[in-house]
Amino acid sequence: MYSKKPGRRFLISESVRGEGAVLLNSKKERFVNELLPRDVVTKAIREEMEKEGTDHVWLSMEKLGKETIMGHFPNIYQHCLEEGYDVTKECIPVVPAQHYFMGGVWVDSDSKTSMEHLYAVGETSCNGVHGANRLASNSLLESLVFAKRAANKISGTENEVKVRELA
Numbered sequence: 692m693y694s695k696k697p698g699r700r701f702l703i704s705e706s707v708r709g710e711g712a713v714l715l716n717s718k719k720e721r722f723v724n725e726l727l728p729r730d731v732v733t734k735a736i737r738e739e740m741e742k743e744g745t746d747h748v749w750l751s752m753e754k755l756g757k758e759t760i761m762g763h764f765p766n767i768y769q770h771c772l773e774e775g776y777d778v779t780k781e782c783i784p785v786v787p788a789q790h791y792f793m794g795g796v797w798v799d800s801d802s803k804t805s806m807e808h809l810y811a812v813g814e815t816s817c818n819g820v821h822g823a824n825r826l827a828s829n830s831l832l833e834s835l836v837f838a839k840r841a842a843n844k845i846s847g848t849e850n851e852v853k854v855r856e857l858a
């Protein structure tokens with residue numbers, strides 16, 4: 692969420708766009724398909740801001756309806772209200788923000804780096820499963836699946852755990 696206040700800005704989850712929220716420019720016109728991948732939407736927003744000389748665009752959640760907004764996004768509703776915006780009735784100012792990092796230390800499918808005894812797991816690693824653009828919520832894959840694989844590999848119990856899982 693765009694704000695002039697100092698400090699950490701509040702994250703408006705992209706899932707609101709998945710539910711049907713739309714992005715608007717300063718003339719309140721749509722300028723991008725909001726369901727395109729994150730990097731494509733980000734680029735379109737930045738280009739629109741540059742074209743219009745603005746420091747944010749607008750996000751309209753109104754058509755989701757109050758029930759969906761309150762049911763699915765109670766924190767967003769509450770936070771925006773505290774910022775002075777009622778998202779059931781009006782648009783909010785938004786800008787793209789970095790909230791994950793793609794890349795990092797190359798690892799194999801067991802999270803092992805090229806260095807003996809060194810494993811890397813999570814956002815610090817690059818396991819190659821995502822390509823250039825991570826899909827929503829997929830950091831769980833790194834944080835849980837690859838953490839478990841690394842732990843299994845390190846403790847040498849990979850076969851034992853797999854057998855236990857199958858049983």
Ligand SMILES: Cc1cc2nc3c(=O)[nH]c(=O)nc-3n(C[C@H](O)[C@H](O)[C@H](O)COP(=O)(O)OP(=O)(O)OC[C@H]3O[C@@H](n4cnc5c(N)ncnc54)[C@H](O)[C@@H]3O)c2cc1C
Pocket residue numbers: 702790791812813814815827828829830831834
């Ligand atoms: C606002 C926001 C919303 C997000 N929403 C989602 C989402 O909905 N779904 C999703 O899948 N992902 C989401 N992500 C991404 C996800 O949170 C991260 O990809 C994930 O937490 C990375 O986990 P990690 O364990 O690799 O790293 P981190 O969670 O960053 O943990 C790294 C830890 O290392 C510690 N550390 C750093 N340097 C040192 C040091 N020198 N010595 C000791 N400790 C150190 C840090 O303090 C931290 O505790 C979001 C991220 C942000 C910022």
